[in-house]
Amino acid sequence: MSTDTTKNTARNTGAASRTTLLRALTAAGGLAGVFSTFLAWTWTAEFPGDLTVYGYPGGLQLLTLVLALITTAFAGAALGIRGLRWLTPAGSTMALRGAALGTFATTWFTVIAIAVDLDGLVNLEPGGFVAALATAIPVATTFLLPDDTRPICRPKALPSWAEILIIAGAFAVGLYVLNYGIQTDADHPEPFIGYLIAVIFGALALVKSGLIARISALTTTHRSTTLVAALVTAVVFPFLQEKASFTELGVSIAIFATVALGLNIVVGLAGLLDLGYVAFLGVGAYTAALVSGATSSTIGVHFPFWAAMITGAVVSLIFGVVIGAPTLRLRGDYLAIVTLGFGEIFRITVLNLDGTSGPSVTNGPNGIPNIPPLEIFGFNFDDEHTFGGLTLDSNGNYYLLMLLVTILVVLVFSRAGNSRIGRAWVAIREDETAATAMGINGFRVKLIAFALGATLAGVAGTVWAHFQTTVVPEQYVFAGPVPPNSTFLLAAVILGGMGTIGGPLLGATLLFLIPKKLEFLQDYQLLAFGIALILLMRFRPEGIIPNRRQQLEYHETGQLDVPDDTGLPNSAVGVTKAEA
Structure with missing residues (x-):
C-alpha cells in the first residue's frame, strides 16, 4: 500500500513539475x-x-x-x-x-x-x-x-x-x-x-x-x-476622431443601433418575427423630410425639429397600429411573410407617389433632397462649435444628438422590459397558448410591442433624414449590401443577443463597421456575412451578449439529468470521474 502511495505521489509530483515547466x-x-x-x-x-x-x-x-x-x-x-x-x-x-x-x-x-x-x-x-x-x-x-x-x-x-x-x-x-x-x-x-x-x-x-x-x-x-x-465613454468618442469620416461612421452606427434596439422589443421581447421593420424607419424619415421645410417637399410646411420628431414618431405609431391590427392575429411564418410584404409595399408606394403613377407626395424615385440642417434653439448642427477648447464638426453634433436619442430608447426599453407589460411580452414569446390561458390578452400585448417598436424607429428616422439631407426609396429595402435594410437590423439583434440592451448595440456596431472596412470584398460581402451568421448560430446561438434565460436554453447544463447510485447527475459524475 505504501508503495502505491509513493508511486502516486511521485506521479503527481512529476505531472505538477511538467505543468509548471510548460507554463x-x-x-x-x-x-x-x-x-x-x-x-x-x-x-x-x-x-x-x-x-x-x-x-x-x-x-x-x-x-x-x-x-x-x-x-x-x-x-x-x-x-x-x-x-x-x-x-x-x-x-x-x-x-x-x-x-x-x-x-x-x-x-x-x-x-x-x-x-x-x-x-x-x-x-x-x-x-x-x-x-x-x-x-x-x-x-x-x-x-x-x-x-x-x-x-x-x-x-x-x-x-x-x-x-x-x-x-x-x-x-x-x-x-x-x-x-x-x-x-x-x-x-x-x-x-x-x-x-x-x-x-x-x-x-x-x-x-x-x-x-x-x-x-x-x-x-x-x-x-x-x-x-x-x-x-x-460615449461622449468622449467624437473628440478622439482624427477625420470627419470616422465621426460620420459613429453617427450611422448610433442611428442603426437605436433602430435595432427598437426592433429588439418586437423580436427579442415579444417574439414577433418582423421582416419589414425598416419601413418604419422610412416612415419617420419621409415624415420628417416632408414637414421640415425641404425645398422639394410637396406639403410646404416647416416644423421645428422637436415638432418634426414628434410628428415622425406619431405617424410611425399610426402605421404600426394600422399594420399590426390585422396581421398580429397571425403567428410564426405567416406573420413573417406579411411583415415582409409590408416592407415591400412601403417601398413601392413611395415610388409611385410621384404625381404620375399616384398623388404627388414623395417625388417617387427622386426622393426628397435638400432637407435643411437641424437647428435647435439657435444651435445649427451643420456648423462647427467649440466647447472648452474642443471643436465639434457637424458629424460630432449629430452624434451627440443621437446619443441623447439612444439614451431615451434605452430608458424606454429598460422600463418597458421590466414592467408588467414586459413580462407579458416574454410570456407570449415563450408560449402564447399558455400565456393566453393565464389571462394575458395576446393580441393587445403584441400590438403594443409592435406600435412601440414602430414609434422608436420613427424617432430615429427623423434624425436619419436630417443627417443624410435626403431620403430616397432605395434606402429602405429588405436586403442589400448596404444598410439600412430589414435583414441588417434583424441580424444585429440576433448577433448581439435578443432581449438585451447591449446586444443590439454591439451587433449593429459590428455589422456596420465590418462591411465598411472590408469594402474590397464587394460582391462577396453577402457571402462572408452568411458564413459569419452560420458560424455564430453553430457556436454562439444565444448571441454575443446573451439573455440569461436563452443562454441556459441553448446549452446543456445537466440540471435535468437523472441521478445514478452516486446521487449525482450523469454529467457531474462524468466530471468527477475525469478529475479522478
Whole structure:
C-alpha cells in the first residue's frame, strides 16, 4: 500500500513539475513575442503600418504586442504570481490557448500578408522570422497543458475605489479598441483584418479566463458608476476622431443601433418575427423630410425639429397600429411573410407617389433632397462649435444628438422590459397558448410591442433624414449590401443577443463597421456575412451578449439529468470521474 502511495505521489509530483515547466515555456514564448515587436519585420514602408522601425512597434505589430502581453500575464497567473491570479478566476489553460492562438494568428497573417503583398518571403527582415517562431511556442505548449477550468468563485473583496478604477479602465480599454478599429486605413484591408483576428481571439481568451464575468459582476455591484462611465465613454468618442469620416461612421452606427434596439422589443421581447421593420424607419424619415421645410417637399410646411420628431414618431405609431391590427392575429411564418410584404409595399408606394403613377407626395424615385440642417434653439448642427477648447464638426453634433436619442430608447426599453407589460411580452414569446390561458390578452400585448417598436424607429428616422439631407426609396429595402435594410437590423439583434440592451448595440456596431472596412470584398460581402451568421448560430446561438434565460436554453447544463447510485447527475459524475 505504501508503495502505491509513493508511486502516486511521485506521479503527481512529476505531472505538477511538467505543468509548471510548460507554463514557464508559455510565459517565455509570450515574452519572446513581445520582444519581436520591437524588431523590424520588413525592409520597406510600402506595407501598411510601416513595420521597418527598430525599437518602436507600429501597425499590426501593436496587435501582436498586446496579445503577447495578455499571453504572458495569463501564464504568470497560471504560475501563481501574486497580483496576476485575479485575471483567471475560471482557469488559465483555455484562456492561454485563446491568447496564444490569437498572437499566432495575427502574427502569421501579417507575415503572410507581407510576403503576398511584396512578392516573396525575401521581403521579410529577421524580426519577422523571430516573431513567427516566438508566437508558435505558446501555441505548442498550451495544448499540452491540462485543462484546469473551474467554477468562478467570489473573489476577495477589493476596496470600492479599486473596483471603480477597474470599471473605468474596462470602459477606457473598450473605447480604445473600438477607436482603433474605426481608424484603421480603409484603403488597405490588412490592418483591419488583423484587428478582427486579434479582437476575436482576445475576446475569447478573456471570456474563457472568467475575467469578463468578474468585471460584469463589478458593474452590477456599482451600477451607477457603470452608467456614468458608459456615458462619459460615449461622449468622449467624437473628440478622439482624427477625420470627419470616422465621426460620420459613429453617427450611422448610433442611428442603426437605436433602430435595432427598437426592433429588439418586437423580436427579442415579444417574439414577433418582423421582416419589414425598416419601413418604419422610412416612415419617420419621409415624415420628417416632408414637414421640415425641404425645398422639394410637396406639403410646404416647416416644423421645428422637436415638432418634426414628434410628428415622425406619431405617424410611425399610426402605421404600426394600422399594420399590426390585422396581421398580429397571425403567428410564426405567416406573420413573417406579411411583415415582409409590408416592407415591400412601403417601398413601392413611395415610388409611385410621384404625381404620375399616384398623388404627388414623395417625388417617387427622386426622393426628397435638400432637407435643411437641424437647428435647435439657435444651435445649427451643420456648423462647427467649440466647447472648452474642443471643436465639434457637424458629424460630432449629430452624434451627440443621437446619443441623447439612444439614451431615451434605452430608458424606454429598460422600463418597458421590466414592467408588467414586459413580462407579458416574454410570456407570449415563450408560449402564447399558455400565456393566453393565464389571462394575458395576446393580441393587445403584441400590438403594443409592435406600435412601440414602430414609434422608436420613427424617432430615429427623423434624425436619419436630417443627417443624410435626403431620403430616397432605395434606402429602405429588405436586403442589400448596404444598410439600412430589414435583414441588417434583424441580424444585429440576433448577433448581439435578443432581449438585451447591449446586444443590439454591439451587433449593429459590428455589422456596420465590418462591411465598411472590408469594402474590397464587394460582391462577396453577402457571402462572408452568411458564413459569419452560420458560424455564430453553430457556436454562439444565444448571441454575443446573451439573455440569461436563452443562454441556459441553448446549452446543456445537466440540471435535468437523472441521478445514478452516486446521487449525482450523469454529467457531474462524468466530471468527477475525469478529475479522478
